[in-house]
Amino acid sequence: MKVYLxxxxxxxxxxxxxxxxxxxxxxxFGNASSVHGFxxxxxxxxxxxxxxxxxxxxxxxxxxxxxxxxxxxxxxxLVGVAEAYRRKGNHIITSQVEHHAVLHTxxxxxxxxxxxxxxxxxxxxxxxxxxxxxxxxxxxxxxxIMYGNNEVGTLMPIADIGRVTxxxxxxxxxxxxxxxxxxxxxxxxxxxxxxxxxxxxxxxPKGCGALFVRKGVRVAPxxxxxxxxxxxxxxxxxxxxxxxxxxxxELAGARLAADGNRRMRELRNYLLxxxxxxxxxxxxxxxxxxRLPNNVNVSVKFIEGEGMLLSLDMVGIAASSGSACTxxxxxxxxxxxxxxxxxxxxxxxxxxxxxxxxTAEEIDYVLEKLPAIVERLRGMSxxxxxxQSKLGxxxxxxxxxxxxxxxxxxx
Amino acid sequence: MKVYLxxxxxxxxxxxxxxxxxxxxxxxFGNASSVHGFxxxxxxxxxxxxxxxxxxxxxxxxxxxxxxxxxxxxxxxLVGVAEAYRRKGNHIITSQVEHHAVLHTxxxxxxxxxxxxxxxxxxxxxxxxxxxxxxxxxxxxxxxIMYGNNEVGTLMPIADIGRVTxxxxxxxxxxxxxxxxxxxxxxxxxxxxxxxxxxxxxxxPKGCGALFVRKGVRVAPxxxxxxxxxxxxxxxxxxxxxxxxxxxxELAGARLAADGNRRMRELRNYLLxxxxxxxxxxxxxxxxxxRLPNNVNVSVKFIEGEGMLLSLDMVGIAASSGSACTxxxxxxxxxxxxxxxxxxxxxxxxxxxxxxxxTAEEIDYVLEKLPAIVERLRGMSxxxxxxQSKLGxxxxxxxxxxxxxxxxxxx
Numbered sequence: 001m002k003v004y005l006x007x008x009x010x011x012x013x014x015x016x017x018x019x020x021x022x023x024x025x026x027x028x029f030g031n032a033s034s035v036h037g038f039x040x041x042x043x044x045x046x047x048x049x050x051x052x053x054x055x056x057x058x059x060x061x062x063x064x065x066x067x068x069x070x071x072x073x074x075x076x077x078l079v080g081v082a083e084a085y086r087r088k089g090n091h092i093i094t095s096q097v098e099h100h101a102v103l104h105t106x107x108x109x110x111x112x113x114x115x116x117x118x119x120x121x122x123x124x125x126x127x128x129x130x131x132x133x134x135x136x137x138x139x140x141x142x143x144x145i146m147y148g149n150n151e152v153g154t155l156m157p158i159a160d161i162g163r164v165t166x167x168x169x170x171x172x173x174x175x176x177x178x179x180x181x182x183x184x185x186x187x188x189x190x191x192x193x194x195x196x197x198x199x200x201x202x203x204x205p206k207g208c209g210a211l212f213v214r215k216g217v218r219v220a221p222x223x224x225x226x227x228x229x230x231x232x233x234x235x236x237x238x239x240x241x242x243x244x245x246x247x248x249x250e251l252a253g254a255r256l257a258a259d260g261n262r263r264m265r266e267l268r269n270y271l272l273x274x275x276x277x278x279x280x281x282x283x284x285x286x287x288x289x290x291r292l293p294n295n296v297n298v299s300v301k302f303i304e305g306e307g308m309l310l311s312l313d314m315v316g317i318a319a320s321s322g323s324a325c326t327x328x329x330x331x332x333x334x335x336x337x338x339x340x341x342x343x344x345x346x347x348x349x350x351x352x353x354x355x356x357x358x359t360a361e362e363i364d365y366v367l368e369k370l371p372a373i374v375e376r377l378r379g380m381s382x383x384x385x386x387x388q389s390k391l392g393x394x395x396x397x398x399x400x401x402x403x404x405x406x407x408x409x410x411x
Numbered sequence: 412m413k414v415y416l417x418x419x420x421x422x423x424x425x426x427x428x429x430x431x432x433x434x435x436x437x438x439x440f441g442n443a444s445s446v447h448g449f450x451x452x453x454x455x456x457x458x459x460x461x462x463x464x465x466x467x468x469x470x471x472x473x474x475x476x477x478x479x480x481x482x483x484x485x486x487x488x489l490v491g492v493a494e495a496y497r498r499k500g501n502h503i504i505t506s507q508v509e510h511h512a513v514l515h516t517x518x519x520x521x522x523x524x525x526x527x528x529x530x531x532x533x534x535x536x537x538x539x540x541x542x543x544x545x546x547x548x549x550x551x552x553x554x555x556i557m558y559g560n561n562e563v564g565t566l567m568p569i570a571d572i573g574r575v576t577x578x579x580x581x582x583x584x585x586x587x588x589x590x591x592x593x594x595x596x597x598x599x600x601x602x603x604x605x606x607x608x609x610x611x612x613x614x615x616p617k618g619c620g621a622l623f624v625r626k627g628v629r630v631a632p633x634x635x636x637x638x639x640x641x642x643x644x645x646x647x648x649x650x651x652x653x654x655x656x657x658x659x660x661e662l663a664g665a666r667l668a669a670d671g672n673r674r675m676r677e678l679r680n681y682l683l684x685x686x687x688x689x690x691x692x693x694x695x696x697x698x699x700x701x702r703l704p705n706n707v708n709v710s711v712k713f714i715e716g717e718g719m720l721l722s723l724d725m726v727g728i729a730a731s732s733g734s735a736c737t738x739x740x741x742x743x744x745x746x747x748x749x750x751x752x753x754x755x756x757x758x759x760x761x762x763x764x765x766x767x768x769x770t771a772e773e774i775d776y777v778l779e780k781l782p783a784i785v786e787r788l789r790g791m792s793x794x795x796x797x798x799q800s801k802l803g804x805x806x807x808x809x810x811x812x813x814x815x816x817x818x819x820x821x822x
Binding site: 002004009012017018025026029031033038039068071072100200207208223225226235236238313318319 | 413415417420421422423424426428429432433436437440441442444445446447448449450479480481482483485486510511512515516518519609611616617618619633634635636637645646647648649650651652717720721723724727728729730731
């Protein structure tokens with residue numbers, strides 16, 4: 001059995017998306033900037049996709065810029081706003097748990113003379129609107145707080161932050177790469193000024209994303225060339241990618257409208273409950289309620305995530321031990337550390353992320369395989385053995401309820 | 412009949428490319444950075460494509476970076492080198508006929524304190540290696556001269572420039588977006604240090620390009636995020652796009668190996684000859700010999716390119732009156748002006764660009780339709796009528812060969 005539970009890294013491209021992209025390549029191959037019969041349908045296809053993407057987040061079509069993906073959108077939002085509003089101020093506020101596309105861009109901006117506040121998060125990975133408000137100074141031009149965390153799935157209080165930033169006259173960007181399509185996103189209700197999304201996280205194409213830029217908000221271009229995308233994002237338009245993103249956005253919106261991803265959320269809860277019932281000494285990472293509906297993130301204590309990944313892979317289960325962008329790295333997740341986990345617990349993290357295509361049978365398969373894998377790995381772990389003897393002592397102590405017991409676990 | 416002669420704007424995606432991309436989307440959809448059974452095939456697909464692209468230009472696979480297209484590759488080459496070698500100098504040399512992805516990026520660099528020399532070109536649109544050599548100073552870090560011009564098809568003396576730059580210890584970037592796949596490109600023989608190419612100009616995907624960076628040459632990243640593409644180009648890899656680019660590069664290489672695009676070149680010559688035979692007062696733009704094999708660019712005097720485009724479009728022929736990136740603009744082509752054309756002649760330019768799929772029947776159709784279109788448009792042109800009466804005077808004068816004739820055309 002093959003079970004794909006790494007949908008936060010990337011999603012399976014929807015068949016309808018593949019078909020639409022193949023058709024766009026075969027039939028609408030013209031350059032959208034060409035003023036002839038091969039170019040016009042390409043232009044129309046792009047504008048249709050712009051409406052589809054706008055509809056998913058309650059934006060206007062002309063507020064959608066197409067880019068090469070989430071990383072470029074985040075970079076364009078941050079550096080583009082920083083440059084365009086440099087005369088207003090030089091201060092940016094973000095959080096410690098953002099994706100590296102935001103964090104590393106902020107570090108780049110610090111080198112250029114901007115000041116960045118990296119807000120700490122609570123144990124669930126959340127910042128509050130009050131924290132944001134308290135951090136705003138006369139120099140603040142931009143707040144960038146992600147919508148939903150890519151590792152632990154925690155949802156940030158976006159509407160609250162939007163209320164604060166709008167009231168203070170500060171621009172608000174949110175990286176909604178993980179949230180768009182998973183939960184209802186409304187840039188008007190949430191008072192968001194810039195929003196990043198990308199195709200491949202919502203069963204659309206890789207290599208194509210979008211940046212919502214609210215009307216009136218200025219963004220300095222970061223690439224130079226032709227006049228495409230209102231001169232803000234030059235380069236021959238990726239018509240098939242844009243078409244695919246449009247179809248994916250429409251399908252994601254339809255799924256949200258149908259059941260609000262309730263079925264996926266229930267399966268996710270079933271998976272998490274099953275893990276907690278079957279495996280002792282597991283810590284749930286992230287918020288239990290304010291959470292993306294597809295995300296499970298647990299720290300399986302006394303073993304390492306990498307070992308679990310390899311063992312799961314051998315039985316056909318694809319998972320992640322952190323964000324895909326940092327896999328291969330031995331550093332523990334910056335998100336988990338910011339949430340206060342110690343290195344050992346952070347290293348034992350396992351992320352399982354569902355899609356609307358995930359089945360109960362697949363979850364049952366994981367619940368069948370994972371406990372045995374954990375047991376085997378713990379059997380090889382000196383940390384686990386040491387802990388077991390302590391646990392054994394605790395159990396014995398509790399059973400006997402001996403007076404005068406010196407063990408730290410005495411009830 | 413539908414005739415697509417705008418292949419310099421973009422090409423029809425090859426069926427094999429579409430199939431490979433559709434398969435990559437359906438079957439190799441994993442994140443190439445994921446360490447599981449869905450990620451590994453994606454990684455392998457990318458590395459295969461890297462070898463395919465490298466082979467087209469005689470590079471090593473590890474010298475190929477994948478980007479979102481030609482504009483990003485040009486930007487990364489110029490700004491990336493400018494930043495990385497800032498301590499060595501601040502001078503860049505380019506030409507007046509580059510694509511806007513190079514020219515506008517150079518203008519951006521000027522704002523950042525760099526000095527840029529924009530070399531003039533001869534009437535054919537060429538710079539010489541001697542011009543480049545004479546412009547190099549102790550401050551020069553980079554020369555960026557395009558391989559083949561996107562408007563007039565003129566090939567630059569790349570190997571000569573490579574010899575000069577390598578001897579002087581100056582880096583050499585070439586925008587080979589139009590040339591790659593059209594003519595044999597060899598980065599070793601030509602002593603090129605950085606080279607831009609893109610998928611959609613060689614029957615591959617839109618939204619995916621590459622930058623060749625010779626081993627040892629440093630390029631400062633222009634996007635910040637994950638560690639993809641050796642940290643130089645972050646963002647989840649566009650696996651289907653990269654796969655498509657690889658297939659397109661291999662197919663283009665095979666066509667070059669088969670006949671060096673001889674058939675296309677002959678059809679191009681047939682088209683140009685046909686136009687010159689059938690339409691009076693036509694000026695050929697660009698070099699006659701040192702020219703991309705798919706390019707025809709002519710100025711049809713006394714009328715405007717836009718009128719020809721619209722009339723050709725009405726009979727199903729797709730052409731261009733300049734680069735697609737500037738269409739919709741009323742400014743005459745910067746390339747034609749740099750070659751010394753007056754505004755009126757530049758405005759009358761018509762670009763017809765073939766592909767290997769172009770047929771003799773399609774060319775015959777153009778040669779049937781275009782002369783009538785030109786005649787009709789000239790019939791409405793006061794400039795043409797004025798010129799005709801002058802021409803008439805000249806002919807009469809020559810025939811009569813009258814002594815004492817005051818007309819300027821007297822033989």
